[in-house]
Amino acid sequence: MAKILFYDLETTGTMYWKNGIHQLSGIVDIDGKTVESFDIKMQPNPKAVIDDKALRIAGVSREQIESYGMGMVQGYKTLISILSKYVSKFDKSDKFHLCGFNNRGFDDPFLRAFFTQCGDNYFGSWFWANSLDVIVLASQHFLSNRAELVDFKLSTVAEKLNIKLSHEKLHDALYDVTITRQCYYELCPVS
Template sequence: MAKILFYDIETTGTMYWKNGIHQLSGIVDIDGKIVESFDIKMQPNPKAVIDDEALKIAGVSREQIESYGTGMIQGYNNLVSILSKHVSKFDKSDKFHLCGFNNRGFDDPFLRAFFTQCGDNYFGSWFWANSLDVMVLASQHFMTTRSKMKDFKLSTVAENLNIELSHEQLHDALYDVTITRQCYYELCPIS
């Protein structure tokens, strides 16, 4: 059984050791089928530095993220509640494959830091060590044509895979994870 957690985050900056997560969205995919999706908007770690440029990219304001009714610990508890419905953190053979777009270089370190900040040092009980990264898969797929692409952002990769996009919705974590999943299955179709 293949269990994939497609996920995306929006953060208060680019450095996982000093910035925090304010939106965490995901799709629980088991054997190619969506069994659950979630969109957790939460106040970031109270110690997190908030960079206005990062908020601008995500299309949110300080006031918006400060008004989220969910705090960091409650956001973590919401996530773990979802994860525990689909995997047993006590079974070494039952884990999620994490999958995102450029998640190895960006999202994964933030997610691991988020678990640690919430007092959970057992990140590896939920997830396999090596993530699936759609950006890496796309690099292989577009190896001979990449030099002709304007950039290698999620939107550009999706467009080159003939996936319809709403540019206004990009940088909303739930929308981005939906596009990421579509890209994944274009690059790695279920046989």
């Protein structure tokens, strides 16, 4: 049984050791089927540095993220309640594959730090160590015609794969994870 957690984060900056997560969205995919999706909007770690440029990219303001109804720990508990429906953290053979777009270099370190900040040192009990990264799969797919792409952003890759986009919705974590999942299945079709 293949269990994939497609996910995306919106953060208060680019450095996982000093910025925090304010939106965590995901799609629980089991054997190629969506079984649940979620969109957790939370106040970031109270110690997180907030970069206004990062908030502008995500289309939110300080006031918005400060008004979110749940704090970081409640956001973590919400995520764990979802994960625990589908995997047992006590079973070493039952874990999610994490999958995102450029997640190896950005989202994965933020998510791991988020677990640690919430007092959970058992990130590896939920997820396999080797996550899937759609940007890597796309790099292989576009190996011979990479120069045709103006950049290698999610939107550019998706459009090159003939996935229709709403550019106004980009940088909303739930929208981005939906597009990431579509890209994944274009690059790795289920047989």
